Amino acid sequence: MSDMKRGIAKREPKAKRDAYEAVFTALAHPARRQILLTLNFEGGSMTAGEIADMFEHAWPTTTRHIQVLESAGLLHHAREGRNRVYHIDRRRLELVRDWLAWFLKDPH
Amino acid sequence: MSDMKRGIAKREPKAKRDAYEAVFTALAHPARRQILLTLNFEGGSMTAGEIADMFEHAWPTTTRHIQVLESAGLLHHAREGRNRVYHIDRRRLELVRDWLAWFLKDPH
DNA sequence: CCGATGCTTAGCCTGCACGCTAAATTCTCC
DNA sequence: GGAGAATTTAGCGTGCAGGCTAAGCATCGG
Numbered sequence: 502m503s504d505m506k507r508g509i510a511k512r513e514p515k516a517k518r519d520a521y522e523a524v525f526t527a528l529a530h531p532a533r534r535q536i537l538l539t540l541n542f543e544g545g546s547m548t549a550g551e552i553a554d555m556f557e558h559a560w561p562t563t564t565r566h567i568q569v570l571e572s573a574g575l576l577h578h579a580r581e582g583r584n585r586v587y588h589i590d591r592r593r594l595e596l597v598r599d600w601l602a603w604f605l606k607d608p609h
Numbered sequence: 610m611s612d613m614k615r616g617i618a619k620r621e622p623k624a625k626r627d628a629y630e631a632v633f634t635a636l637a638h639p640a641r642r643q644i645l646l647t648l649n650f651e652g653g654s655m656t657a658g659e660i661a662d663m664f665e666h667a668w669p670t671t672t673r674h675i676q677v678l679e680s681a682g683l684l685h686h687a688r689e690g691r692n693r694v695y696h697i698d699r700r701r702l703e704l705v706r707d708w709l710a711w712f713l714k715d716p717h
Numbered sequence: 718c719c720g721a722t723g724c725t726t727a728g729c730c731t732g733c734a735c736g737c738t739a740a741a742t743t744c745t746c747c
Numbered sequence: 748g749g750a751g752a753a754t755t756t757a758g759c760g761t762g763c764a765g766g767c768t769a770a771g772c773a774t775c776g777g
Contacts, residue, residue, distance in 0.1 A: 522639060529637035530735085531630060534708070541712050549754060562736055564755060569734095583744040583753050591712050598709060600642070604649050604699050638765085657724055670766055672725060677764095691723050691774040 517596075520574070524596050527573035532556060533566050537575060537589060546588035548581075625704075628682070632704050635681035640664060641674050645683060645697060654696035656689075 527533055539555060540547055553563040567587060570576040574593045578585050635641055647663060648655055661671040675695060678684040682701045687694050 518639070521642070525633075525637050525642065529633050531626075532735095534629070534633065538711055550752095553754090558735090559737060560753095561738085561755075561757095565735075568755095580743090585754065589712075594709060594712055597705065601702060601705060601709075603646055604697075604702055640765095658722095661724085666765095667767060668723090669725070669727095669768085673765070676725095688773095693724065 520596055521600060523573040524575065524593065527569050527575055528597070530566065530569075532558070532563070533570055536563075536566060536570060537594075540576075540587065540589045541591070545591075546586050548584045548586050549578075550584065552587065628704055629708060631681040632683065632701065633708075635678050635683055636705070638674065638677075640666070640671070641678055644671075644674060644678060645702075648684075648695065648697045649699070653699075654694050656692045656694055657686075658692065660695065 536552055552567065553560045556563055567576065575590055576587050577590055578587045644660055660675065661668045664671055675684065679686065683698055684695050685698055
């Protein structure tokens with residue numbers, strides 16, 4: 502099977518493809534994008550409660566969104582008394598920028 | 610409800626939020642990302658058959674992926690005899706770059 | 718015009734994403 | 748240590764994304 506047929510993406514190491522998968526999946530839901538945006542705008546960290554308050558959703562629903570973001574590496578948390586403080590990991594978003602870069606250096 | 614609570618994203622016009630929605634959803638599936646990458650690498654256009662050949666999937670499955678990409682505005686097609694030639698719309702990917710930009714110009 | 722080729726449409730099946738409520742957990746404060 | 752706040756975990760229901768096969772539609776070659 503030719504390289505052309507297998508496709509360019511296969512040249513990326515598997516770990517990185519998994520990372521893309523996690524990050525793009527995480528970004529696919531509007532609530533999760535909103536969490537990231539708000540978190541970013543608020544200076545990078547918020548408690549779970551503050552995040553949950555943004556939505557009409559039941560709290561556990563938001564908890565799950567947060568977990569998706571966290572397992573994609575876009576968020577981390579620290580315990581602070583009975584609060585959980587989540588903070589954004591902006592570096593992880595670089596992955597998206599990396600991916601987009603393929604479309605700039607387009608062959609002509 | 611405060612602006613802060615509603616969240617920054619709401620300031621974007623609705624049309625643009627819908628566009629984000631379509632584009633991020635389209636990018637959420639690895640097959641669709643692969644289609645875009647390959648299409649880009651191959652110079653921007655390929656027939657439906659060439660695209661379908663990249664995958665083990667049954668052809669109709671690929672057809673649907675293509676349609677998702679197209680309705681997100683990431684692809685367009687032209688008929689050419691009995692072939693359908695799809696070409697990438699790289700400008701549409703700018704939306705993603707736009708979205709990411711929020712995380713650069715972070716406050717302060 | 719007829720069969721082959723290229724591709725989509727129609728329609729079915731299955732699993733999982735994402736919503737919910739109720740219960741558990743962990744910490745705080747009196 | 749017990750009430751109460753903050754948050755997660757458990758577990759359920761439903762819709763839809765994404766896989767498939769079979770059928771339909773153009774178009775081309777002979």
